[in-house]
Amino acid sequence: MNQQTNPKAVTEKRMFSRETTVSVKIEADPSIVWSLLTRASDFPRWNSTVVSLTGEIKAGASIELKSTLDEKRIFKLKIKEFVPEKKLVWGDAMGSRVYLLEKGASGLLFTMSEKIGGPLFPLFAGMIPSFDQSFEQFAADLKKEAELIQGSKK
Amino acid sequence: MTSDQLTTEFENFRGELKSFILRITASVQDAEDIVQETYIKARSKLNTFRGESSLKTWVFSIASNLAKDLLRAKKRWPETVTDICREEVLGNRQFFQEAMQIRETSPQGKFEIKEHIAFCFTCVSKSLPLEEHLALLLKEVYGFKVREIAQILGLTEAMVKYYLHVSRSKMIEIFDHRCALINKQGICHQCTELNGIFNPKQKAQEELVKIEMAKDAENKSKEELFDLRMKILQELDPFESGAAELQLHHLEHNRQVMEKYLGE
Numbered sequence: 001m002n003q004q005t006n007p008k009a010v011t012e013k014r015m016f017s018r019e020t021t022v023s024v025k026i027e028a029d030p031s032i033v034w035s036l037l038t039r040a041s042d043f044p045r046w047n048s049t050v051v052s053l054t055g056e057i058k059a060g061a062s063i064e065l066k067s068t069l070d071e072k073r074i075f076k077l078k079i080k081e082f083v084p085e086k087k088l089v090w091g092d093a094m095g096s097r098v099y100l101l102e103k104g105a106s107g108l109l110f111t112m113s114e115k116i117g118g119p120l121f122p123l124f125a126g127m128i129p130s131f132d133q134s135f136e137q138f139a140a141d142l143k144k145e146a147e148l149i150q151g152s153k154k
Numbered sequence: 155m156t157s158d159q160l161t162t163e164f165e166n167f168r169g170e171l172k173s174f175i176l177r178i179t180a181s182v183q184d185a186e187d188i189v190q191e192t193y194i195k196a197r198s199k200l201n202t203f204r205g206e207s208s209l210k211t212w213v214f215s216i217a218s219n220l221a222k223d224l225l226r227a228k229k230r231w232p233e234t235v236t237d238i239c240r241e242e243v244l245g246n247r248q249f250f251q252e253a254m255q256i257r258e259t260s261p262q263g264k265f266e267i268k269e270h271i272a273f274c275f276t277c278v279s280k281s282l283p284l285e286e287h288l289a290l291l292l293k294e295v296y297g298f299k300v301r302e303i304a305q306i307l308g309l310t311e312a313m314v315k316y317y318l319h320v321s322r323s324k325m326i327e328i329f330d331h332r333c334a335l336i337n338k339q340g341i342c343h344q345c346t347e348l349n350g351i352f353n354p355k356q357k358a359q360e361e362l363v364k365i366e367m368a369k370d371a372e373n374k375s376k377e378e379l380f381d382l383r384m385k386i387l388q389e390l391d392p393f394e395s396g397a398a399e400l401q402l403h404h405l406e407h408n409r410q411v412m413e414k415y416l417g418e
Contacts, residue, residue: 148319149315152318
């Protein structure tokens with residue numbers, strides 16, 4: 001898994017699915033990263049890949065995401081898992097995006113992955129843009145913002 | 155610590171505490187009640203004060219909890235609060251009559267743009283989520299350290315840093331968009347507008363050059379301008395200033411308008 005300072009996304013393509021993953025080490029308290037990931041209305045301020053995110057990010061809730069990947073489209077998503085400071089999953093019938101925070105000896109590792117697929121996936125796979133650049137930007141923005149907050153004056 | 159020591163120390167920061175609670179609640183009555191209740195609670199719980207923080211931090215913690223209890227069920231104000239209240243005030247003859255009466259008779263009734271800047275921040279900052287609002291005021295206006303704010307609000311230092319960062323960013327953007335004193339494209343001119351009403355013979359530009367934030371607006375970053383705005387609040391006691399009565403009358407008006415607007 002990629003854990004470098006400048007996050008690099010990796011995409012695995014299969015016949016009926018595609019999965020993109022990015023990881024980055026963040027030198028910040030998990031509570032700061034978790035706060036950034038769970039304050040829907042605050043996303044556009046720090047995350048350049050998000051145009052808007054409405055709703056409340058909590059277990060079982062629904063949110064609406066407009067991403068720079070396709071600004072004309074609003075993704076209606078459900079919060080599928082919500083484990084504070086550890087794991088967040090949102091998605092729809094097409095797929096799920098998983099956010100993981102793992103605290104290890106070398107610091108906090110943030111991993112984001114999204115798997116999309118299904119029996120009809122081969123028919124529309126070519127129409128879905130690559131997530132790689134957007135994922136790398138998301139991870140870089142999160143790292144930058146979290147570390148800025150962590151390092152703010154006492 | 156004895157009760158007498160508490161009383162003596164409490165009196166040293168009572169003014170700061172009262173202004174903090176006023177800026178959180180936007181209500182003179184609530185500020186007075188909470189300060190009184192804080193003192194009574196501190197006195198009755200004095201045996202639980204272990205000296206792990208300063209007495210001032212401990213007392214601000216009691217007061218913050220009382221304010222949170224009061225405000226938890228209430229809606230936050232919209233960031234356009236001053237626009238909404240302006241519309242209301244234009245049709246409120248009584249408001250201007252009372253304000254003019256204060257202006258003419260009260261020793262704390264003069265209108266000053268600087269005081270209105272502080273008043274404006276009090277209103278607009280009520281658009282922040284409550285915890286962010288509390289953290290921002292404690293740090294930027296009352297000078298508490300992150301560690302102390304964490305003790306006051308019962309949060310981790312990391313969360314306090316997050317709240318401070320987010321709330322500061324939000325306020326900077328709101329004022330950059332709204333305030334014509336710091337941005338020529340700003341949509342709000344209420345302070346100079348009111349100055350024209352209350353001080354018709356005064357030239358607003360001459361007044362503005364006395365205010366560092368307005369005078370240096372073009373040469374300062376948004377961050378620096380926010381710090382200068384905070385400096386104005388730090389230097390003003392909303393209960394003791396030369397414009398206190400006039401501004402508190404205006405604040406009471408805005409609070410009532412907001413309660414009606416929010417259906418409370």
